[in-house]
Each structure stands twice: as structure tokens, then as C-alpha cells.
Amino acid sequence: MRPAAFGWNAETAASNAFQSRPAGADVAAQALREFDGLVAALDAAGVGTVVVPDTPVPVKPDAVFPNNWFSTHPDGSVVLYPMEAANRRLERRRDVLEKVLGTGRFIDLSPLEQDNQFLEGTGSLIIDHARLQAWASLSSRTHPQAIAEFTKRTGIAVHSFRTADPHGRPYYHTNVLLSLGERFAVFCPAALPDPAERKAVADGIAATRELIELTPEQVGAFAANILELRSSRGHPVIALSATARRSLTAPQLRRLHSQGEIVALPIPTIETVGGGSVRCMLAELY
Numbered sequence: 001m002r003p004a005a006f007g008w009n010a011e012t013a014a015s016n017a018f019q020s021r022p023a024g025a026d027v028a029a030q031a032l033r034e035f036d037g038l039v040a041a042l043d044a045a046g047v048g049t050v051v052v053p054d055t056p057v058p059v060k061p062d063a064v065f066p067n068n069w070f071s072t073h074p075d076g077s078v079v080l081y082p083m084e085a086a087n088r089r090l091e092r093r094r095d096v097l098e099k100v101l102g103t104g105r106f107i108d109l110s111p112l113e114q115d116n117q118f119l120e121g122t123g124s125l126i127i128d129h130a131r132l133q134a135w136a137s138l139s140s141r142t143h144p145q146a147i148a149e150f151t152k153r154t155g156i157a158v159h160s161f162r163t164a165d166p167h168g169r170p171y172y173h174t175n176v177l178l179s180l181g182e183r184f185a186v187f188c189p190a191a192l193p194d195p196a197e198r199k200a201v202a203d204g205i206a207a208t209r210e211l212i213e214l215t216p217e218q219v220g221a222f223a224a225n226i227l228e229l230r231s232s233r234g235h236p237v238i239a240l241s242a243t244a245r246r247s248l249t250a251p252q253l254r255r256l257h258s259q260g261e262i263v264a265l266p267i268p269t270i271e272t273v274g275g276g277s278v279r280c281m282l283a284e285l286y
Contacts, residue, residue: 001091003064004054006031008273011085012062015140016172017165018220019275030269035064038265038281042239045263046231050100050285058090065276067175067283068120070097074129074286078104079154081121082112084141089113101285107153112146119146123173123280125158126180131208132156135178135201137163137191139170159204161197166216175279177219180209181228182236184259188214188224212255221247222277228260229282236260241267241277 006028013019042049054063062068062085069092071079078097083089092110109119119125124142127134136142136158147158163171171177177191185205192198205211214223226240238260245264248256256262271277 001063001066002035002051002053003028003031003060004056005059005061006064006270006274007061009061009085009087011087012275015084016275017167017169018172018176018222018271020272022269022273025269027269027273031064031273034265034267034270035281038239038267038278041263041265042229042237045237045261046233046235047229047237047239048232052096052100060087060091062088062274062276063091064270064274065123065280066091067122067280070283071121071125071127072101072104072284072286073154076104077154078106079121079150080106080108080110081124082110082118082146083120084118109146109149109153112143112149115145117143117146117149119143119150120173122283123175123276125150126174126178127156128180128208129286134158135174135180135205136160137171137174137177139163139172141172142174159201161192161201162194163191164193165191165219171219172275173280175225176222177214177224178205179224179226179228179279180205181238181259183209184212184256185209186212186214186224186226186256188216188219190216191219210255210259212252218244218247222271223247225277225279227279227282227284229284231261237263239263239278239282241265241271243268243271244277
């Protein structure tokens with residue numbers, strides 16, 4: 001979603017420790033340049049993209065992160081999600097989905113907002129479509145009741161767990177500490193304070209994929225906020241930010257590169273002001 005009014009979102013800052021207030025620069029113009037650079041890099045790697053322009057009114061400072069309000073699934077279903085911040089609920093546009101996707105079986109979980117039960121798409125849920133399971137870290141944006149309703153409506157079993165950042169706060173989204181590729185996963189075990197939960201999650205992921213472990217410092221550099229995509233030739237492409245790439249060690253980079261072509265682009269404004277990175281900017285189309 002090409003942003004029309006990117007900027008600081010005070011409504012999300014309370015739960016997103018990755019956000020920093022801008023220092024007076026023209027962040028909207030900078031964010032546009034970063035967005036266009038990512039699209040161009042993905043196009044050059046052979047990854048097909050659908051870019052939809054955001055509308056300037058109403059103002060939606062986080063529209064650049066469409067993965068939080070919908071997800072598509074191999075069975076043709078499309079899920080709409082309940083969002084914590086009121087101004088982010090304005091991002092949900094069924095007209096966009098109908099134009100891009102055509103027909104689809106819509107599963108609308110947004111009424112859960114009335115009961116303060118939130119679940120923010122593939123920010124909250126790391127979905128393994130092939131195995132009909134998902135992983136979710138509990139936070140103010142990821143509620144157990146909303147998870148239960150998601151499972152009931154989709155048939156996808158969700159493994160939930162608790163997290164704590166270096167300051168003891170829950171991570172706002174699961175996708176800043178975990179990403180699943182087809183044959184690999186990046187994950188920060190130290191983000192889970194409970195040893196039993198930490199082992200259960202790590203063992204569950206490692207049972208199906210090569211596990212690349214991250215440190216909390218690398219999580220802070222968005223090293224887990226990455227996404228494996230597929231080029232038009234069927235080749236795997238791993239998209240991440242330049243910040244994330246710089247934080248990885250040489251052995252980690254070699255292991256990641258063995259899984260696919262790495263496409264890394266600088267998006268410092270979107271990361272710093274928006275508190276999300278490349279994975280948050282991409283909503284997969286199945």
C-alpha cells in the first residue's frame with residue numbers, strides 16, 4: 001500500500017517500542033522514496049507486486065503496513081482482522097481486496113474490536129499454511145479470545161506464548177521475533193522468558209525447518225521481520241531491510257543466503273517512525 005500520509009502514530013506508540021518520534025524531517029516524502037525503492041528491488045528480483053495507492057483522506061499514518069488488516073489463504077479465504085488502534089481500523093478497505101482479488105470467502109473478525117479483542121493479521125500470526133498451524137506471541141494486540149475465534153473460523157491451530165523484551169515489555173507483534181520460510185525459520189528464543197515455552201516453540205519450529213537463532217539486539221534491528229517470497233521463475237527471494245542485514249553475522253548470512261536470494265533495502269524512516277520493517281510492508285497473495 002503506497003502511503004499517502006505516512007507519519008508518527010501516537011495511537012500505536014504505547015505498545016510499539018520500535019517507534020521513535022521524528023525529528024522534524026519530511027518523513028512522508030522519505031517514506032515514499034523508501035517504499036518505491038523496495039518495490040523496484042522486488043520487481044528486479046522477479047517478484048510480482050500489486051501496489052495500491054493509499055487515499056489521503058482519512059489520514060492513515062500506518063497504511064504502509066497492510067499485512068495487519070488482512071491475510072489471504074490457499075483455500076481462497078480472506079480474513080479481516082480486529083485492530084487495536086482506532087485510526088488503523090480506517091486502513092481496512094474491502095473495496096481494495098475485491099478489486100485486487102476478485103471473488104473470495106471473506107472471514108471478518110473485525111467485530112471483535114467491540115470487545116477489545118485484537119488480532120493484527122500476520123503481525124500477530126506467523127502462519128504455516130502447509131501444516132495449517134500458526135504461532136502467536138500474546139500482547140495487547142494479540143488476544144487469546146481472538147486467536148480462538150480465528151482457529152474456529154479457519155481451522156488453523158495456533159500455538160501462543162508470552163514474550164518479554166530487554167525492558168520486560170511484551171513484543172507488540174510476533175513477526176518482529178519470528179519468521180517462517182519454506183525450509184528455514186529465524187527466531188529469538190531469548191524473547192520467551194518461560195523456559196518451557198521457549199523450548200516448546202523452538203522444538204516445534206525446528207521439527208520442520210532449519211532454525212537460525214537471533215539475539216534480542218538483532219530483533220531490535222528487525223532481523224526477524226523478513227519474508228520469503230517467490231520469483232516468477234519459482235526461485236526463493238528473502239526480503240529484509242538493510243538494517244536487518246547489517247545486524248546478521250557472517251555465518252547467519254551464509255545460512256540465509258543458502259535458502260534464497262537476499263534482497264535488502266534501506267527503509268530507515270519507515271522503521272524508525274513507523275516501528276515496522278519490510279515484512280510488515282508486505283501482505284502475501286495466495
